Amino acid sequence: MNPVRRNRLIAVVFLAVGAAVTVGLVLVALNENINLFYPPDQIVSGAAPVDTRIRAGGMVEDGSVRRIGEGLTVEFVLTDHAGSAFPVQYTGILPDLFREGQGILVLGQLGGDGTFVAQEVLAKHDENYMPPELAELKGAGAGR
């Protein structure tokens, strides 16, 4: 390779590496802020701010969904299946994919008593897809 091209190549490599390092450092510095939601262990341990609008996520614990009265209010527990869980209260229409065992994202405030009052509930879908017949065979198709 002739010297002129080698110098240009070195300059391009510096440009690319410099940009990558800059972006990398920014992302590492912002790491916590890029996460879309707080997982259950951070809610339970108190790492999540209280009485501020935040997002929290987790799996709906089996058997924890209760309807309160005649209205649209429901209570359920979000867990990480690793020892941390917190109760959520929500008034409104739940997404189609909401069911026990499903990953869920809630937007709202964490109260001082550890109960999360949600204004919005989003369903998190995982990367697994299967036909209904297969789901029944596996016993995972509860709900629909």
Add this chain to the structure above:
Amino acid sequence: MTLKELWHRLGSPRWFYQISGRLRLVLGLTALVLLVTGTVWGIAFAPPDYQQGNSFRIIYVHVPSALVAQSAYLLMGAAGVVLLVWRMKLADMVLAATVPFGMSMTALALFTGAAWGKPTWGAWWVWDARTTSMLVLLFLYMALYALRQAIPRPETAGRACAVLAVVGVINIPIIKYSVDWWLTLHQPATFRLTAAPAMPPEMWLPLLVNALGVYCFFGANLVGRLRLEILERERGTAWVRERLAGGQL
């Protein structure tokens, strides 16, 4: 032909123009067959998902378009390096010719993602790491498009675009690994090179067909646009005039 010879030949737009006519036809026809097969198969014959029902079928458009949008950007990054170091004319043309296709595919991936997100997640748009980095990709494509129009001197415009394309490549691993590095609402990758897909073959085969189809479509589109770029930029040269005079384009 050795690799080195091919490298030197690529320096000649005329040679590329001569060989690419048939290549474009083959790629275009393959793309048509694959995309029609994959789409009909995916929409009419693949089984519905046990949770999402039929709305999961949007995956057959969403995943291929998102894949090719990122691959197209990687190609532009490589072309940018070649242009900056070797000053190859064809590299600049690749940089210019990829932008419209990549931009449309990114927009399509974002649109289909939103249309799927509404029934599945319960929201059209969520500012998580995956969706946001994909939006950044769309802005990068738009910036590359605008930058070329904004600089009147073609050579300067080409180099400016090459620098932006090379720097922007950093966004591609961020898109790819965003779902692993951070907590996002978007699910992890459906297709992985290292593991079997998390769905049965009758669901992922049409997806694979469509993915291959969209890559052929990209190839055909790129070659077609490159041929136009070559004619336009080389319009003053003897060989283009001869072809024009002979009526054989």
